[in-house]
Amino acid sequence: MDVIDTQTVDRTTLHRIWKTLLAGIALVVAVACYYVPVLLVVMGLLLLLLLSARLLYRGRDRYIPNLYARDIRVYDDAYRAFIARTVADLRRFKIRGHPLLWEASRLAPCSQDSDELLLDLGVWIGWSTRLISDACERPVYGFDTFSGLVEDWHVDDQIVIKRGTFALSEPLAQRFMRDTGVSLHDGLPAALGRQVQFIKGSTYDTLAPFLADRPGAPIRLFHMDLDTYESCLHALETCKDHFIEGSILVFDEYLVTNGEMLAFYEFQSKYQLEWRYRAWGLEIWEMNIEMVAARWKRIVYYVILITAYWLVGDGRYAWTIFSRRFWRFWLGAPIGDILFMLGAAGQRKSVSLEITGLGLLDWTRRSDRDNG
Ligand SMILES: C[S@@+](CC[C@H](N)C(=O)[O-])C[C@H]1O[C@@H](n2cnc3c(N)ncnc32)[C@H](O)[C@@H]1O
Structure with a gap:
């Protein structure tokens, strides 16, 4: 088996290349201003106009960083x-990398006979699961239908990603399996020498029997990447008796306000949980690119991803002047958010938190024990 350096599992090459490009663009603009001083005057005026408009703008705090999509006044x-509390809190916990790997690399080692569970819900071709295991050198269970989403995914009021998307039969999955050396065995992605086990099927069917076979086993790490509100809430409810004080929950798409965030909000209110945010950073999917074996192919993927993100992906709101999101971002976002967003060629929607008090879950468990 390969020796894995747990310190370097998390990679952000894509974003470092993007930052270098940004620095290059800034240099070109600076040189242009030097030779054509009128450019400097025009840019200074535009900046002044922007700063004044920011002072007058009334939409601050109505939109979630990164998406600047749905006006949160639609909610109760x-x-x-x-x-509002979430966004204020998260701004104190920005990290450069991926919260999932940041958390996994901080998990304490455990003994061979430990029954602590590390769950990866939504694995696609399996890299998120393998990388968690690489980062903490512990066994990880990965759950997926391998035939895609089980329900339509409404991403705020932006787009609907259809049921069945992310099936391993799709050309994108086939290409990434080829380029990252993943083969399928009986419909499951190979472990590739890692301590991982994949469980095939909808979590609506697989999660409860899996946990019933392991009564009392505490969940140490819960990674949610099933994307939809319904699957997320179902998984939280199914796992609730296995959460402990110290359980780490990582949500890959947390900043979608009608998805994982809403599911967690309802779950923590219902059981009066205590918890605290720990990290806000990059989505784990892009690590698939870091796993591409051939260097030249990785570079091609970096170029495609950076271009696609800024031209047709979510990053385009930073320059499409006729879109509402452009104005919400440039007029309403705090400067720190603007720099955080522009500094990455990809989504920063992933958030981790730690359960610090079990609230009613503790009470329910105690009364179950007393009655049993
Ligand atoms: C965004 S992908 C996961 C990406 C993966 N974590 C990675 O980093 O490459 C979402 C996955 O969740 C799976 N999925 C969604 N809802 C599911 C459910 N209820 N049960 C099982 N799998 C589900 C889909 O099949 C898909 O592979």
Whole structure:
């Protein structure tokens, strides 16, 4: 088996290349201003105009960083207060890398006979699961239908990603399996020498029997990447008796306000959980690119991803002047958010948190024990 350096599992080459490109663009602009001083005057005026408009703008705090999509005034007061607290909190926990690997690399080693569970929900071709295991050198269970989403995914009021998307039969999955050396065995991605086990099927069918076979086993790491509100809430409910104080929950798409964030909001309110945010950073999917074996192919993927993200992906709101998201971003986002967003050629929607108190879950467990 390969020796894996747990410190270097998390890679952000894509974003470092993007930052270098940004620095290059800034240099070109600076040189242009030097030779054509009128450019400097025009840019200074535009900047002044932008700063003045920011002072007058009334939409601050109505949109979630990264997406600047749905106006959160569509939600009730309690959820809006939760979102506002979340965004304020998260700004203190920005990290450069991927919260999933950041958390996995911080998990304490455990003995061979430990029954602690590390769950990866939504694995696609399996790299998120393998990388968690690489980062903490512990066994990890990965759950997926391998035939795609089980329900349509409404990403705020932006797009609907259809049921069945992310099936391993899709050309994109086939290409990434080829380029990252993943083969299928009985319909499951290969472990590739890692301590991982994949469980095939909808989590609506597989999660409860899996946990019933392991009564009392605490969940140490819960990675949610099933994307939809329904699957997320179902998984939280199914796992609830296995959460402990110290369980780490990582949500890959947390900043979608009608998806994972809403599911967690409802779950933590229902059981009066105590918890604290720990990290806000990059989505784990892009690590698939870092796993591409051939260097030249990786470079091609970097170029495609950077171009696609800024030209047709979510990054385009930073320059499409006729879109509402452009104005929400440039007029409403705090400077720190603007720099955080522009500094990555990809989504920063992933968030991790730690359960610090079990609330009613503790009470329910105690009364179950007393009655049993
Ligand atoms: C965004 S992909 C996961 C990406 C993966 N974590 C990675 O980093 O490459 C979402 C995955 O969730 C799976 N999925 C969604 N809902 C599911 C459910 N209820 N049960 C099982 N799998 C589900 C889909 O098949 C898909 O592979």
